[in-house]
Amino acid sequence: MMKIIRNLFAPAANKTTAGELATKFGLELRGDANAPVTGVAPIADARAGQLAFYSTEQNSNAFKILPLSVLQNTRATVILVQPEMAQHAPTGATLLVTDSPRGNIVKILGEIYRAKPRFGINRNAHIDRGVFFRKKRTTYVAQFATIERGAVIEPDVKIYPYAYIGRNVVLGRGTVVHSGAHIENATIGADCVINSGAVIGKDGFGYTRQNGKNVFIPHVGRVVLGERVSIGANTCVDRGAMTDTRIGDGTKVDNLCQIAHGVVVGSECFLASGVGLAGGVVIGDRVLLGGHVGVANGVKIGNDASVGANSGVFRNIPDGESHMGYPAGPGTEFMRHYAWLRKNAKK
Numbered sequence: 001m002m003k004i005i006r007n008l009f010a011p012a013a014n015k016t017t018a019g020e021l022a023t024k025f026g027l028e029l030r031g032d033a034n035a036p037v038t039g040v041a042p043i044a045d046a047r048a049g050q051l052a053f054y055s056t057e058q059n060s061n062a063f064k065i066l067p068l069s070v071l072q073n074t075r076a077t078v079i080l081v082q083p084e085m086a087q088h089a090p091t092g093a094t095l096l097v098t099d100s101p102r103g104n105i106v107k108i109l110g111e112i113y114r115a116k117p118r119f120g121i122n123r124n125a126h127i128d129r130g131v132f133f134r135k136k137r138t139t140y141v142a143q144f145a146t147i148e149r150g151a152v153i154e155p156d157v158k159i160y161p162y163a164y165i166g167r168n169v170v171l172g173r174g175t176v177v178h179s180g181a182h183i184e185n186a187t188i189g190a191d192c193v194i195n196s197g198a199v200i201g202k203d204g205f206g207y208t209r210q211n212g213k214n215v216f217i218p219h220v221g222r223v224v225l226g227e228r229v230s231i232g233a234n235t236c237v238d239r240g241a242m243t244d245t246r247i248g249d250g251t252k253v254d255n256l257c258q259i260a261h262g263v264v265v266g267s268e269c270f271l272a273s274g275v276g277l278a279g280g281v282v283i284g285d286r287v288l289l290g291g292h293v294g295v296a297n298g299v300k301i302g303n304d305a306s307v308g309a310n311s312g313v314f315r316n317i318p319d320g321e322s323h324m325g326y327p328a329g330p331g332t333e334f335m336r337h338y339a340w341l342r343k344n345a346k347k
Contacts, residue, residue: 012113013038013040013112013113014112014114015036015038016037016112017033017034017035017037018031018033018035018094018096019033019034021037021051021078021108021111022096024111025104025107025108025111027097027098027104028083028095028096028097028098029094029095030086030094030097031078031093031095032094033094035077035094036077037049037050037077037112038050039051039112040052040108040109040113043066043070043076043079044066044070046076047075047076048075050077050078051076051077051079051080051096051112052074052076052078052079053080053081053101053102053104053105054066054070054079054080054085054089054101055081055082055100055101056082056084057082057101071088071089072089074090074093076093077094078093078095079093079094079095079096080098080101080104080108081096081097081098081101082097082098083099119140120141121136121141124143124144125142125143125145125147126145126147127141127147128147128149129149130149131147131148131150131151131153132151132153134152134153134154134155134173135154135155135156138155138156139153139155139156139157139158139159140157140158140159142160142161142163143161145162145163145164146164147159148165148166148167148184149167150167150168151165151166151167151170151171152168152170153165153171154170154172154173154174154175155173155174156173156174157171157174157175157177158176159171160177160178160179161180162179163177163178163180163181163183164182164183164184165177165184166182166183166184166186166201169183169184169186169187170188172188172189172190172191172192173190174191175188175189175191175193176192176193177194178193178194178195178196178198179196180196181194181195181196181197181198181199181200182200182202183200183201184201185221185222185223185239186200186201186222186224186237187222187223187224188200188225189225189226189228189249190227191228192227192228192229192230192231193229193230193231195231195233195255196234197234198231198234198235198236199235199237200236201222201237201239202236202238202239203216203238203239203261204219204238204240204241204245204260204262204279205260205279219238219239219240219241221240221241221262222239222244222245223237223238223239223244223246223247224244224245225246226246226247226249226250227249227250229247229250230252230253232255232256232257232273233255234255234256235253235254235255235256235257235259238260238261238263241261241279244262245259245261245263245264246263246264246265247259247265248265248267248268248269248285249267250267250268251266251267251268251269251270251271252269253265253275254270254271254274254275254291256274257275257277258276258277259277260276260277260279260280261279262279262280263277263278263279263280263281263282264281265277265283266283266284266303267286268285268286269283269285270287271289272289272290272291272293272309273291274291274293275289275292275294276292276293278294278297278298279297279298280297281295281296281297281300282299283295283300283301284301284304284305285303285304286304287304287307288305288306288307289306289307290306290309290310290324291309291310293310293311293312294312294313295307296312296313299314299315299316299317300316300317301313301317302316302317302318302319302320302321303319303320304320305317305318305321305323306322306323307328308323308324308325308331308334311323311324311325312325312326313327313328314328315327325337
């Protein structure tokens with residue numbers, strides 16, 4: 001019974017073969033080209049008909065190398081493996097040999113669990129006159145989605161139920177807008193993902209105090225996302241007051257983040273859940289911000305820098321440095337302070 005329930009709720013896989021995967025992704029095939037692949041599983045849990053991978057790559061400390069016995073005892077029908085590890089695979093298994101199993105498993109997952117294409121505009125969607133579809137027959141708009149006048153929808157865009165696309169918004173080719181997302185005053189690049197509940201392009205928290213009262217500053221800027229940007233669920237990206245808020249190509253923003261007006265985030269960055277960037281912050285390329293990092297107004301963080309979780313950043317961080325703590329400082333300095341506190345707290 002549990003097996004039936006598990007199969008009902010498991011992601012549906014597109015059936016393929018080892019030979020088809022080898023041809024598509026340029027992998028060396030050793031074994032049966034017709035070996036079926038009905039799904040992907042961790043190598044320790046894989047069953048007959050499934051594909052698994054084993055790798056000694058360690059791109060970061062987060063990647064753990066599994067014991068060799070896991071490879072030797074796997075029941076997977078097809079194994080993605082490095083050349084030097086192939087000799088340890090079980091007899092009879094079909095191998096897909098590559099120098100980078102970790103890199104190729106990402107491609108294979110995308111192929112096997114690729115969602116079936118959806119096209120068409122639901123009759124219960126609200127679409128104003130003056131919406132421009134670049135190639136309407138490739139677009140999907142679900143029921144109860146709203147698209148306002150002047151929006152530009154490029155080919156292969158998918159818009160799910162209750163999403164709101166405001167006036168003059170541009171959605172780039174292949175972008176996906178999930179249920180309940182709200183977008184206005186924004187230009188979204190190609191192949192972006194806007195997750196459920198995200199709010200992009202609303203006014204920022206911009207006020208001035210006049211005669212003892214808080215007075216709102218009108219916002220006239222936009223939000224501009226590059227290509228392949230992901231915005232997490234319930235994340236807010238505010239429009240700029242006078243300049244645009246910008247996020248570069250390939251940057252991934254987790255759930256429940258706040259990006260304030262006029263912020264500039266570079267390309268290929270990772271912003272973990274709960275990150276808050278105050279107005280005017282400038283983030284370089286390939287920056288890593290841990291969960292619940294807060295960055296004060298106007299701070300600049302250089303290329304390839306990283307900030308540990310729960311840190312508060314009040315001063316600029318140079319290129320390549322790792323900071324942590326509250327207030328954040330160089331990681332080695334923070335650890336020295338922490339060690340001193342632990343030592344002296346015992347006295």
